[in-house]
Amino acid sequence: MTATPMPETAVTTPIADADHAPEDAGLRPGGLVYGAPAAAPGETMIAIDGISKWYGDFQVLTNCTTKVAKGEFVVVCGPSGSGKSTLIKCVNALEPFQKGQITVAGTKVIDKSTNLPKLRSRVGMVFQHFELFPHLSITDNLTIAQRKVLGRSAEDAKKRGLDLLARVGLSAHADKFPGQLSGGQQQRVAIARALAMNPVVMLFDEPTSALDPEMVGEVLDVMVELAKEGMTMMVVTHEMGFARKVADRVIFMDRGEIVEDARKEDFFGSPRSERAQTFLSKILQHRRYGDPIDTAALSQPSRIRILPMPSR
Amino acid sequence: MGRAIDHRRSTTDAANDGAHRGHRVIQQGGAMNYNWNSAIFFDLSPEGGVTYTQTLLTGLKWTILTALCAWAIGFSVGLVIGVLRTLPSKTANLVGTVYVELFRNVPLLVQMFLWYFVLPEVLPTATGDWLEQLPYAPFYTGVLCLGLFTASRVAEQVRAGIQALPRGQRMAGTPMGFTTAQTYRYVLLPNADRIILPPLTSEFLSNLKNTSVMLTIGVVELTAAARSMQEFSFQVFEAFTAATVLYIIINLAVVALATLLERFIAIPGQR
Numbered sequence: 001m002t003a004t005p006m007p008e009t010a011v012t013t014p015i016a017d018a019d020h021a022p023e024d025a026g027l028r029p030g031g032l033v034y035g036a037p038a039a040a041p042g043e044t045m046i047a048i049d050g051i052s053k054w055y056g057d058f059q060v061l062t063n064c065t066t067k068v069a070k071g072e073f074v075v076v077c078g079p080s081g082s083g084k085s086t087l088i089k090c091v092n093a094l095e096p097f098q099k100g101q102i103t104v105a106g107t108k109v110i111d112k113s114t115n116l117p118k119l120r121s122r123v124g125m126v127f128q129h130f131e132l133f134p135h136l137s138i139t140d141n142l143t144i145a146q147r148k149v150l151g152r153s154a155e156d157a158k159k160r161g162l163d164l165l166a167r168v169g170l171s172a173h174a175d176k177f178p179g180q181l182s183g184g185q186q187q188r189v190a191i192a193r194a195l196a197m198n199p200v201v202m203l204f205d206e207p208t209s210a211l212d213p214e215m216v217g218e219v220l221d222v223m224v225e226l227a228k229e230g231m232t233m234m235v236v237t238h239e240m241g242f243a244r245k246v247a248d249r250v251i252f253m254d255r256g257e258i259v260e261d262a263r264k265e266d267f268f269g270s271p272r273s274e275r276a277q278t279f280l281s282k283i284l285q286h287r288r289y290g291d292p293i294d295t296a297a298l299s300q301p302s303r304i305r306i307l308p309m310p311s312r
Numbered sequence: 313m314g315r316a317i318d319h320r321r322s323t324t325d326a327a328n329d330g331a332h333r334g335h336r337v338i339q340q341g342g343a344m345n346y347n348w349n350s351a352i353f354f355d356l357s358p359e360g361g362v363t364y365t366q367t368l369l370t371g372l373k374w375t376i377l378t379a380l381c382a383w384a385i386g387f388s389v390g391l392v393i394g395v396l397r398t399l400p401s402k403t404a405n406l407v408g409t410v411y412v413e414l415f416r417n418v419p420l421l422v423q424m425f426l427w428y429f430v431l432p433e434v435l436p437t438a439t440g441d442w443l444e445q446l447p448y449a450p451f452y453t454g455v456l457c458l459g460l461f462t463a464s465r466v467a468e469q470v471r472a473g474i475q476a477l478p479r480g481q482r483m484a485g486t487p488m489g490f491t492t493a494q495t496y497r498y499v500l501l502p503n504a505d506r507i508i509l510p511p512l513t514s515e516f517l518s519n520l521k522n523t524s525v526m527l528t529i530g531v532v533e534l535t536a537a538a539r540s541m542q543e544f545s546f547q548v549f550e551a552f553t554a555a556t557v558l559y560i561i562i563n564l565a566v567v568a569l570a571t572l573l574e575r576f577i578a579i580p581g582q583r
Binding site for chain 2: 129181193
């Protein structure tokens with residue numbers, strides 16, 4: 001991993017402070033209501049209950065059920081086309097689904113009385129391609145939704161935005177535009193932008209897949225920091241090393257189904273399904289060419305076979 | 313009517329002769345069919361106390377005024393119609409599509425006649441009479457007609473601009489909690505507008521030149537002024553050379569302004 005740009009001493013405001021949400025934080029009565037504290041540790045923050053989704057005749061999600069507790073770090077993995085990105089986009093109704101229900105901090109996603117924009121504003125989302133607003137400066141990127149959606153004053157929004165920018169180590173770039181930053185920097189701004197809204201949950205959709213390898217570390221560092229502060233996170237990623245280190249739980253998906261939903265020790269130690277085993281062995285085979293073979297890993301009582309590179 | 317046709321034939325012949333003989337014709341004065349007379353611009357026109365130059369400049373003034381008013385309508389209506397065509401709602405799409413196909417597929421000249429000659433007859437008598445007696449009726453009718461015609465073309469540019477944006481950009485506004493209207497206002501339109509500024513400049517130039525069609529319903533804009541100068545003075549070369557030069561100057565000025573605007577709204581770090 002590259003050196004973390006985060007100054008250790010500058011930890012004044014925690015990145016995640018869902019518990020100190022402003023008075024307008026309520027999504028609707030009964031949910032994460034008007035200033036009431038978010039769910040206590042261990043309480044369910046995201047409940048995905050039997051959802052299915054079709055594109056025409058093609059079923060992309062089949063009866064997916066899982067729960068994410070407050071403060072939990074859940075990694076969603078699986079081969080491409082397995083529906084993991086779709087699943088995570090259903091959590092804030094970015095993708096509609098036809099069956100089942102998702103509840104975020106007590107608020108039902110599919111419900112006529114739910115104010116979807118308001119719900120979404122409290123569910124942070126980070127995309128593979130950053131999706132910063134290209135025509136706005138970094139500062140404006142961080143403040144526009146705070147002002148227009150949460151109704152914060154320009155000063156408050158700017159203060160919080162710049163605070164978070166400092167936390168991701170990019171204070172010097174406040175007046176630049178997204179096109180002037182590297183991919184890794186843009187992704188850190190995107191994380192800060194999501195955090196500026198005081199989210200109760202953060203969703204990451206392959207946050208490092210579009211980055212040059214040397215920039216992956218700086219983004220993962222920010223996410224680790226966030227996890228340490230107790231943010232509830234659901235992360236779609238192919239970074240299995242990262243998942244192994246940070247995740248509490250791993251959800252493995254294949255062909256639109258949740259095949260495995262296990263603590264990370266169990267998942268990496270002894271995946272039960274054959275599909276997960278195949279997936280893991282494929283991913284772990286991708287050692288860098290010339291790396292020494294990890295003989296210790298080979299002798300682990302794991303059912304995954306790590307194949308040596310073919311000799312030339 | 314017959315007279316007008318004869319007259320046009322004679323001027324065309326004169327123009328052909330002139331073209332065959334090249335500039336020598338102009339220099340030799342009396343020995344040729346056409347007599348270039350620069351001083352004509354300072355002669356008084358029979359319209360009462362004004363020189364032909366003033367006639368042309370008054371025409372230019374109306375051309376600019378008409379173009380600006382029509383553009384105000386064309387741009388704002390076009391923006392709305394263009395957005396309608398990109399919304400997820402089927403009804404909105406249909407409204408937008410019907411508008412665009414109606415207004416861009418009928419020749420501007422025919423639309424001009426429909427608005428000016430047909431509409432007052434179709435309306436209830438009182439309303440129709442009121443319309444016809446309105447001061448500057450041709451001007452208002454022409455501006456409205458040209459504006460709505462231009463709107464159909466602007467709408468297509470707007471639609472193309474929005475659809476050219478990466479799908480993720482729409483995706484980026486929504487999870488921040490923006491409503492659809494806010495996503496358009498704060499994300500999609502500012503970016504789409506930057507993409508479509510160059511074709512929109514062309515559209516504005518077309519709009520400016522299309523004002524000349526309004527001479528058919530009696531607005532004395534630049535082309536009509538040149539025509540009136542030609543009819544009174546028989547100096548067809550001078551009249552239309554002047555009109556040509558004025559059109560080019562004003563259009564080049566628009567292009568220069570658009571280039572400045574383009575530079576002004578350019579996003580740092582892009583291209």
